[in-house]
Amino acid sequence: MGCSKWRVAFNFGHLKVQSKLSVFFTMIILFTYLFYCLNGFCDSLPRPVFDQRSLLHGGIILTDGRDAENLGGALNASPASVVRQHLPDLPTGDAPFNISVANTFGSKKFPQAIIIGVKKGGTRALLEFLRIHPDVRAVGAEPHFFDRFYEKGLEWYRNLMPRTLEGQITMEKTPSYFITKEAPRRVFSMSRHTKLIVVVRDPVTRAVSDYTQTLSKSPGLPSFRSLAFRNATTGLIDTSWSAVRIGIYAKHLENWLRFFPPSRFLFVSGERLVSDPAGEMGRVQDFLGLKRVVTDKHFYFNQTKGFPCLKKPEGSSRPRCLGKSKGRPHPQIPAEVLLRLRDFYRPFNLKFYQMTGHNFGWD
Numbered sequence: 251m252g253c254s255k256w257r258v259a260f261n262f263g264h265l266k267v268q269s270k271l272s273v274f275f276t277m278i279i280l281f282t283y284l285f286y287c288l289n290g291f292c293d294s295l296p297r298p299v300f301d302q303r304s305l306l307h308g309g310i311i312l313t314d315g316r317d318a319e320n321l322g323g324a325l326n327a328s329p330a331s332v333v334r335q336h337l338p339d340l341p342t343g344d345a346p347f348n349i350s351v352a353n354t355f356g357s358k359k360f361p362q363a364i365i366i367g368v369k370k371g372g373t374r375a376l377l378e379f380l381r382i383h384p385d386v387r388a389v390g391a392e393p394h395f396f397d398r399f400y401e402k403g404l405e406w407y408r409n410l411m412p413r414t415l416e417g418q419i420t421m422e423k424t425p426s427y428f429i430t431k432e433a434p435r436r437v438f439s440m441s442r443h444t445k446l447i448v449v450v451r452d453p454v455t456r457a458v459s460d461y462t463q464t465l466s467k468s469p470g471l472p473s474f475r476s477l478a479f480r481n482a483t484t485g486l487i488d489t490s491w492s493a494v495r496i497g498i499y500a501k502h503l504e505n506w507l508r509f510f511p512p513s514r515f516l517f518v519s520g521e522r523l524v525s526d527p528a529g530e531m532g533r534v535q536d537f538l539g540l541k542r543v544v545t546d547k548h549f550y551f552n553q554t555k556g557f558p559c560l561k562k563p564e565g566s567s568r569p570r571c572l573g574k575s576k577g578r579p580h581p582q583i584p585a586e587v588l589l590r591l592r593d594f595y596r597p598f599n600l601k602f603y604q605m606t607g608h609n610f611g612w613d
């Protein structure tokens with residue numbers, strides 16, 4: 251009898267300890283979850299992220315890890331526009347990056363506008379600047395649908411898109427589309443009305459930027475000079491090297507003009523995107539038929555980075571410059587190599603100016 255009393259008492263005590271422990275662990279789990287949520291990690295709508303690490307998400311592969319630096323969890327655009335529908339007193343312009351909302355609003359649509367190029371042109375900067383706009387929602391990672399994953403089908407592609415409400419624009423950026431032979435026809439067959447944005451940069455600097463990126467991943471890479479020339483004595487340029495080939499913009503554009511009229515394109519100057527981001531953003535917003543929401547009040551020049559960055563939205567401590575892989579120092583390339591390359595590009599550049607009706611001033 252005494253023994254069973256003890257057993258009951260023991261079991262009861264055991265149960266009490268057990269229930270206390272389970273409450274304790276539940277609290278820990280709850281607090282951890284809350285902590286993560288408050289820090290924005292459990293958003294169903296990842297925000298535009300600067301200086302955060304990225305991920306493989308929903309079948310989207312970050313190109314060679316290129317954007318890993320600055321994509322962060324950014325698969326979708328900021329929830330700003332959605333939140334703003336429900337909190338009309340929020341100031342326009344800066345997104346309330348730290349507010350979590352369930353992504354159940356609107357529907358997934360094919361992008362009405364795509365940043366199709368060019369690699370190392372400043373495409374990430376443009377997309378991140380655009381994402382401040384409450385009427386722009388974009389896939390953060392590069393979907394590479396029209397070049398690598400076309401066989402997955404249009405529904406797969408549409409599913410990658412963030413949800414948009416009436417009046418909002420869906421966007422994505424994949425710079426390799428510009429040089430992909432099949433891309434124009436494929437984009438056209440999705441929608442002939444797609445707006446195409448090309449960020450172009452002096453092809454010589456672009457080639458060096460491209461080389462810098464490859465060098466950062468393969469430190470044993472041969473010199474720029476040895477890759478750029480097919481024959482160093484005659485100065486024959488190796489156009490089979492992608493860093494050179496990508497910069498022959500006129501040739502790639504010809505391919506696109508077979509499917510889309512010139513009015514469907516906007517050419518953004520990569521140089522002006524750095525020297526006058528607000529001015530260039532004004533052109534982009536006009537082209538997209540958007541109100542000019544992104545203005546000079548959103549930018550400041552970060553002396554340390556040497557590039558424009560986004561001003562911190564109030565109440566946010568997030569760094570707002572692009573990641574380390576954007577705007578990194580280039581290796582010193584011998585002047586005669588750059589001169590020869592400049593000569594090589596000149597006729598193609600002139601052709602490109604003629605085709606676009608815009609002198610980018612690279613010569």
Ligand SMILES: Nc1ncnc2c1ncn2[C@@H]1O[C@H](COP(=O)(O)OS(=O)(=O)O)[C@@H](OP(=O)(O)O)[C@H]1O
Nearest residue numbers: 369370371372373374375459557558572576577578
């Ligand atoms: N605001 C701001 N901050 C940082 N970097 C900026 C910015 N605006 C333009 N750029 C230029 O963008 C270049 C990278 O271009 P992309 O984003 O198109 O590169 S990628 O193709 O997606 O890898 C990158 O090239 P590098 O300077 O060679 O790193 C920058 O020159």
